[in-house]
Amino acid sequence: GEDVEQSLFLSVREGDSSVINCTYTDSSSTYLYWYKQEPGAGLQLLTYIFSNMDMKQDQRLTVLLNKKDKHLSLRIADTQTGDSAIYFCAEYQSSTDKLIFGTGTRLQVFP
Amino acid sequence: EAQVTQNPRYLITVTGKKLTVTCSQNMNHEYMSWYRQDPGLGLRQIYYSMNVEVTDKGDVPEGYKVSRKEKRNFPLILESPSPNQTSLYFCASSPTGDPYEQYFGPGTRLTVT
Numbered sequence: 343g344e345d346v347e348q349s350l351f352l353s354v355r356e357g358d359s360s361v362i363n364c365t366y367t368d369s370s371s372t373y374l375y376w377y378k379q380e381p382g383a384g385l386q387l388l389t390y391i392f393s394n395m396d397m398k399q400d401q402r403l404t405v406l407l408n409k410k411d412k413h414l415s416l417r418i419a420d421t422q423t424g425d426s427a428i429y430f431c432a433e434y435q436s437s438t439d440k441l442i443f444g445t446g447t448r449l450q451v452f453p
Numbered sequence: 454e455a456q457v458t459q460n461p462r463y464l465i466t467v468t469g470k471k472l473t474v475t476c477s478q479n480m481n482h483e484y485m486s487w488y489r490q491d492p493g494l495g496l497r498q499i500y501y502s503m504n505v506e507v508t509d510k511g512d513v514p515e516g517y518k519v520s521r522k523e524k525r526n527f528p529l530i531l532e533s534p535s536p537n538q539t540s541l542y543f544c545a546s547s548p549t550g551d552p553y554e555q556y557f558g559p560g561t562r563l564t565v566t
Binding site: 346350375377382383384385386387390430440441443444445446 | 457488493494495496497498511512543545554555556557558559560
């Protein structure tokens with residue numbers, strides 16, 4: 343199957359860490375992505391990880407990939423109100439040459 | 454400024470009235486794509502184009518047409534819109550002929566009554 347699954351909502355307190363999880367099904371995925379969608383805007387590429395990597399860190403963002411379990415996570419350290427948005431994970435399937443998006447996780451940050 | 458632009462941003466129309474949503478990118482990207490975003494379904498690809506005069510169906514192409522006569526433009530055409538095409542539409546482009554690292558436009562919210 344092609345499903346990419348995410349939980350729909352996450353609520354965190356400002357200053358805490360947020361962890362957004364994603365599971366995918368296609369073992370041929372070569373790249374996995376995290377996109378951020380702010381209200382009324384398009385998707386913005388946040389970061390990506392190649393399938394032969396376990397972890398990638400970029401400032402406050404840490405991406406963890408467990409290829410055996412087909413599990414991807416995005417950790418946002420010191421979450422701020424400006425991080426409130428919908429976060430989409432996506433996998434690029436080389437077998438089908440397609441980019442498959444998850445349903446998105448709405449992150450709400452409260453003071 | 455490097456960007457993907459879409460017009461219009463908002464459109465309300467009636468069933469059966471042909472419409473076109475334009476998409477343009479100024480980054481000389483080869484790959485362009487259209488998605489629709491619906492609650493609980495994420496983004497689903499409608500059509501994509503790997504280069505000029507090359508277009509292919511995505512996952513939900515029914516009821517849509519596209520064309521790629523120039524590298525920068527990739528319009529989405531609804532010949533006879535229906536209410537189930539009410540959605541938020543995104544155009545995206547990528548610097549290579551592949552769909553990863555896509556840059557998205559701001560979206561077009563279409564309502565068909």
